[in-house]
Amino acid sequence: MTKYSIFSLLRNAMGYHRDWQQAWRSPDPKPEYDVVIVGGGGHGLATAYYLAKEHGITNVAVLEKGWLGGGNTGRNTTIIRSNYLWDESAHLYEKSLQLYEGLSQDINYNIMLSQRGVLNLAHSLGDVRDTKRRVYANKLNGIDGEYLSPAEIKKLVPIINLDPTIRYPVLGSSFQPRGGTARHDAVAWGLARASDARGVDIIQNCEVTGFDIDKGKITGVQTSRGQIKAKKVGVVVAGHCTVMSDMAGFRMPIESHPLQAMVSDPVKPIIDVVVMSGAVHCYVSQSDKGELVLGAGIDAHNSYSQRGSLHIIEDQIAAVCELFPLFSRMRLMRQWGGIVDTCPDASPIISKTPVDGLYFNCGWGTGGFKATPGSGWVFAHTIARDEPHKLNAAFSLDRFVNGFLIDEHGAAGVAH
Amino acid sequence: MFLINCPFCGEREEKEFSYGHEAHIARPENPENLSDAEWADYLFMRKNTKGVHLERWVHTAGCRRWFNMARNTHTNEVLAVYLMGEQPPKEIRDMIDGKKKS
């Protein structure tokens, strides 16, 4: 792998950039792998990367039915934070944030991690109580976080509307300075390139159509490009995980919903931090390109269409204009949708399954991007060792049976 | 935004309705006799069908009545609406069975 740096850039500039290598190969699938990862999104690629890096397992294929990073990795609003309420979540997301903090250098690909800080606004006394509860918990978990008064919010976001007479005035906020955003495509591409460099085969346009299961144990997968044998199979297909579990013959506590997001036209910097609000239901950040990146809530109905309804967008934009009245004259440039898989307790499943050697990583709902490296890291461990790491032990499929749920509905605030 | 044909009021905008998730999940008669796994199946496990999905809606901002709907979750086509307590129309059942056979 040619190292990326200002020097290699200068060197290649001399040759009109004709000599750059492919970021990753496009190999034909081999007949057999030690591990097959189904799903070439950020989480799947991270899993492959850490399988190779942390566990020395390099005979790995990542099978992607479309283009890698084309699912929710390439459709989300790129928010990263780890200020979750419950210990289990906080530890997992914090692991992920820590991995993010060194990821550009680790994979030699600038993922543009931008730790400009994340605010989660409180608009009612109940919000304030819950927000403080979460901040206290974050602090005792060793995660950076503060509770900010409106005056302190104003310093970070001078354009926010703090008028106490608005419908749901801003009463306070949590603030995680290490939160922020990253360039979502770069996360997928960088992990693909780094996995490829360690020998992982990334196979795009290869759809898994079935699992080969012999006496309760996985032996391989059927794909649009033929059968591929595998000792272990990890499934990381946000949105489509029940399609996969149907093939494997077990049920999942998952529903797939459209989630819409949108950007405005690009303007000069106007807002530095990420602002999220559960009560008025919006999240806003500004990309390095200058676009306001805005998120909405999920459409209520199940869907696999990657299209959402206009009224969700209208409600979302109304919330944005309520909090930021000066955005009213800015214009929406593009809206799109992804399919998110939601769990009853708003926490993911990173787990062994009833089939030996088959592992599922799903249910990230609307907030999976921030977990990408951490999710891959623990999933790689789970696959390599055939047992969960302590960071993901609680995120098992069993919890829906025994009741050990990790209910982040309240803490997630706005579903993100 | 969907156009939903409320069986009681006629075609109305999606915004008037609330989604009630998967249909035909009957509450077990004697929950105490179920294993934890069986109870979890009722409580949490969902078909989440890609294709013809049988689901419930309620006309919240209208007659407030619940009904069933068959919708293709891939195309968002509404295929049928039918009353609570009814089974889906035969052509819908055929569609679902056809899918199973393929």
Added chain:
Amino acid sequence: MSQTHRLHDGGRIDRSQQIDFYFNGKLMSGYRGDTLASALLANGVMLVGRSFKYHRPRGIVTAGTEEPNALVQLERGASTISNMLATRVPLYDGLDASSVNCWPSPTYDVMAVNSLFHRILPAGFYYKTFMWPVSGWKVYEHFIRRAAGLGKSPEVPDVDTYDKMNAHADVVVVGAGPSGLAAARAAAATGARVMLVDEQTELGGQLLNERFEIDGKPAMDWVADVESELMANPDVTILKHTTAFGYYDHNFLGLIQNRSENVAFGQDDRTRQRVWRVRAKRVILATGAIERPLIYSDNDRPGCMLAGALRAYVNRYGVSPGKRHVIFTNNDDAYRSALDLKAAGCVVAAVVDVRKDPSGELVTQAIEAGIEVIDNSAITGVLGTKRVRGIEVMKLNDEADGVTGTSRTISCDTVGSSGGWNPVVHLHSHSAGKNTWRDEDGVFVPGDTLQAEACCGAANGSFSLAQALNEGDFAGIDAASHLGMTAKKRPAVPTANSDVDETPWRTIWYIPTTKPAGQRGKHYLDQQNDVTVADVQLAAREGYRSVEHAKRYTTLGMATDQGKTGNIPGHAILSAALGQTIPQTGTTTFRPPYSPVTMGALAGRAVGEFFDPIRRTPMHDWHEQAGCLWEDVGQWRRPWYYPADGESMQDAVSRECLAVRNAVGMLDATTLGKIDIQGPDAAEFLNRVYTNAWLKLAPGRCRYGLMLGEDGMVMDDGVTSCLGENHYLMTTTSGGAPRVMAWLEEWLQTEWPDLKVYLTSVTEQFATLQLAGPNARDLLSEFTTDIDLDNDAFPFMSWQDGTVGGIPARVYRISFTGELSYEINVPASCGLSLWTDVMNAGEKYGITPFGTETMHVLRAEKGFIIVGQETDGTITPIDLGMDWIVSSKKPDFIGKRSLSREDTARPDRKHLVGLRTADPEEVLPEGGQIVAETRPQPPMDMIGHVTSSYWSAALGHSIALALVKNGRGRKGDTVYVPTGDKTVACEIVEPVFYDPEGSRLNG
């Protein structure tokens, strides 16, 4: 500056109405009917801004929505709008526009220094660098962010307003060009309700730019006739200056209408823009086509335009874009531009045609008009940087992948290129319509769709006028016939008189030079984002092979124009680089909006006071006058506390608390949810939805109930009273009322339709006055003669009907404060009057109004929970120590089964306990986390958190409730709450602090 480039006559502008405007601070003038772009061109201004990355000088390229370059900041201050297309801004008096992304001016731009480094700034360069040092990105990013962006956001709130309209139509026709007009006319003739939408200020579409004839008269006369015919039809709605921005499932369209003549300001108290939400039975997309550029070297120089735009400026606006024009084409249509320019007296230096021996009728006409046609040739270079000074032309080789011979220089200042036309399939694609590739002319045309929709005319890939008219007419009739409507008298199909035979296009996506792409000038695909052919080739070389990867890696098509001109050529270049066909490569997804939509318009009226309705109780104004502070509870606004002059919150709450404990207080409890439950199975129903037993509650009695979700977690609580046989009134929490009502209905309708039970929400039918305190009975007795308030006659947890203050009332003797308490329910309309009377009469009893905060303190002293504060969706009744209310005898109730799961049955779950701080003055922070052992530094293991915490004026010390792991097993233990600056020690105690025997509320 004078209008140096204005032609002496012609155009649809009104020369009698001069309009003055400012561009970059300079006063200029144009005419009514101009766009900002046409007025700028008339004034000889071609250079309008700088590009995103290299800050290359950029000019006006098109005359429409597809414009990639001519972005301006329109107006200043509160009225400013970023990145407006000069081609889409109708000129108005006083218009004030300035260039974006350049300083100090587009002519002299400091950041143009970027272009010197273009060699090291290829696509995706930022992924390869800025990684050292590790913390460096933050610094680099700071500068990158400043350099990025184009225009500026407003810095003050919007002064304009917006609104929305919902509409239904039989047939919506999008686009009022020839095809759309023919469609609308044909559909309207059947009696269908037709809505005709067009983004321009005038109907006519492409006809506005042409010199065509229809039905033997100038095409615009035909347009005028059709318009008056449609206007006369009451079933037709014409929306001009209105863009259909999105096409959604089930034939739902979003339109945005400019309601004001000048796009930047609302006018005459009208809203500035309106969003139409239209449900159509049939949709006809007559959205036309967008000309695509030829991709030649340095095709971004100001003066490089599209051929069709040249004749638009000449024919529609009476402006000559330049002094000497060259047309560069692969098709016959561009010859129209040469001919129209010539006819208007403009200089056409040459037509450079990539085809060998073009021979169509238009070509012949051009040659006859004395225009030099240079065939089989390519523009290999453009001279000039801030304005085209000339072009270099060479012969193409046989494969058209290189050039041969010697270069010839042609002096000119304007180039109009045409690589054919792309149907506008955007709306068709928004709602999952497929597109199919038509190989003969290399265009994507609309294919199958899920919607009740048809495309016609150029949008359907039918580019001749006759085809457009025919298809439009058919689409109109066909749409109506789908709805069972036919015309009694069918209007004649309009005939085109201008059509000529055209020879086929020659599709060449990349115009070669003597060197590979990127080594002799730049071939721009996406001008706004500075994406070149070399960038796309680099993406392919580096493995970004999917069209989506190439898009994202290069940012092709991600600018404000969303690649309207550049995408298809870009995808073709990618296909060539990958050695595959264009349909194999496919396109990126077309997403709404078609062109940018004002956010304020999408919000509409749902801002400010209309953002979400405020629910107010009948006594709201009294509270307001009493100077209360408010708390938002769900949509309700409730009095939080009533500070007297100079009182702190703590002072006020303590005063209110003591008044209730020692005298009497009154709370507005109207907001509690009230559900009337009737029917023979009502008791059975309650028995199923509550955890405790309900079959034996006698009329006149009240009972507290706890409602669980099916997961066993506490969901709501409240007191339900038996009003009579088969008749109950349930109360719920204020915020939870709508959810509970929906929940109960769901069970009744979907699971237990056999139960004969009827639910009615009566929350807003009653005003509820809660009197609490030892003097409550004496005070109430002054207002009623027919209710026996004696403790035996009217004990705790019962209710009575009667009159209070002469008003029919239902009085409940229930208590959330722990005091003797009555909740008086009267018809909502009588609430304020009774409240006022009771307040007046209560003076001698020391009556004090109290708000939610005092209520919370008083109930916490008693250890009563608040759902949502002591619970968070993870708490069972057993956790709360409320096993007394969970029936063990009932075989089933909602949530019961979940309570015996492994986790929920665990004895060491979190339990509700009381906390007493070691320092009685210390009030714990709510939300504070509890540890059993402190450590000098985090992390520390948390065992629970403080759910409620107050200063208790009655007890003279602080109190707190908390959920603590195995809390009941830790009674008497000392635990700690680290608050950041200090750690508070406290003891785990019983969660009831005041009157644990309940003698006061029973008294």
